[in-house]
Amino acid sequence: MIKLKVGLVQQKNCDDKEKNKQKLAFNICECANKGAKLIVLQELHNTLYFCQTENVENFELAETIPGPSCDFFGQLAKELNIVLVTSIFEKRTTGLYHNTAVVFENDGSIAGIYRKMHIPDDPGFYEKFYFSPGDLGFIPVKTSVGKLGVMVCWDQWFPEAARLMTLGGADMLIYPTAIGWDPNDDKSEQRRQLDSWQIIQRSHAVANGLPVISVNRVGIEPDPSEVTNGIQFWGNSFICGPQGEILSQADSKNEENLIVDIDIERSEKVRRIWPFLRDRRIDAYKNLKKRFL
């Protein structure tokens, strides 16, 4: 069995960017010390989830790529000899911002970036105000630990995105994410939402025969506008194998670093018995480009 040891950092954040980054650095070091060669952070890990309100002052939180946070995490990746998947509020130019994953190679260089393609917008998640939809498409990032199909949060609900990363040669799919409950929803609705979130991502593993890594924020963050009761980020970061089988999972309340071995030869075995890529009816898929029929 050829293993890749992966670290997932599930964290609570505060409103102090520097404190969040220092805690991230501590957790990244812990994962690296335990042997992780690939470490994945949650979505927009440097700050609170500021999209709960539409406030122009939040654009101050954005950074260029490269920029100060890239320097910080690139340096960590180099020192610890790890591949690191981060999530940055990107300022591309004045008035143009993206929700961008930045992947660092173990020499500290930027291996590649992915700009979130599917942008949500619903009460408490006003992302269409902050982020322009990505324009780089679904291109896996080539690294020393494999081709990483990195996407971000809302992308996880779209099988098309997972498939395109797979067709692009991704060895695994990776979702930094920030999703949680409306504290006003009852327990059964909360359960259904969490199950749906896990099912849809595990299904990408099944449909495409590859491992999936999902890292989510945890903890309650209040709504600065006090319109809602805030968001209870539900954690449950997990990693599953190419049959969608859960390899490890965090809980819904606590910070945790998961350290998990992926068997990188399993995809070969699983895709031989379930050769879905062989049988896709590409002659009959043209309407997938339509909004509705």
Next chain:
Amino acid sequence: MIKLKVGLVQQKNCDDKEKNKQKLAFNICECANKGAKLIVLQELHNTLYFCQTENVENFELAETIPGPSCDFFGQLAKELNIVLVTSIFEKRTTGLYHNTAVVFENDGSIAGIYRKMHIPDDPGFYEKFYFSPGDLGFIPVKTSVGKLGVMVCWDQWFPEAARLMTLGGADMLIYPTAIGWDPNDDKSEQRRQLDSWQIIQRSHAVANGLPVISVNRVGIEPDPSEVTNGIQFWGNSFICGPQGEILSQADSKNEENLIVDIDIERSEKVRRIWPFLRDRRIDAYKNLKKRFL
């Protein structure tokens, strides 16, 4: 709550076609007597799963559409005033066969057919020998109980197919299926396979915000060629709501008729909070038509 009562018939079959049909008729009547207005049968429900071997004599089992089985099931649909989803080994002409779902309206007429688009072929499931891939595409069948996104078995592993049915206006997805375990696989592999099968289908409900009905064969059928130990069809027929939540599920060993109420207004509610159809990046999906990149 506007309800639709659905019946699912999970059945063991023998090598006597007439006996299987009589048992089906009995079970369909039972579902109808309990109030089901839509009844779904498993894949190739008239016979044993003959694709365990490649044998030209099995083409004798095929029928035209319309034909004797269509007359039989159409009559039942009319007498019981139900919409009925069946699965027929279709002889289209000499040397041309399909694995075809036939949907009967409650007046006994054929509401529409669907020819299985994705055809599997692996040891014990030699379907590429028997069935030409469907050429009708993914078109929901319009009936008095809604637009039915009927597909067949192997189609269930392809998110593209579920999406295309949804874009075509399907109110629910329906999969007659015949899937089982290799008795030689260990319990953990069997568990992973069953979980994968359920996850991928529940994920279609999640991704598309509609109910999914899956009806599977049950029981052990030996391999006539004695090359393998046969197939242990795993049952577990189920129906889930538009968040992928299980509404009812049969077990892995027994024949069972499930009678389940679908709340047909739930899709409206769920798609309002999870508007995935709004955010699909149709400008970036063109490579879904490619085999590989």
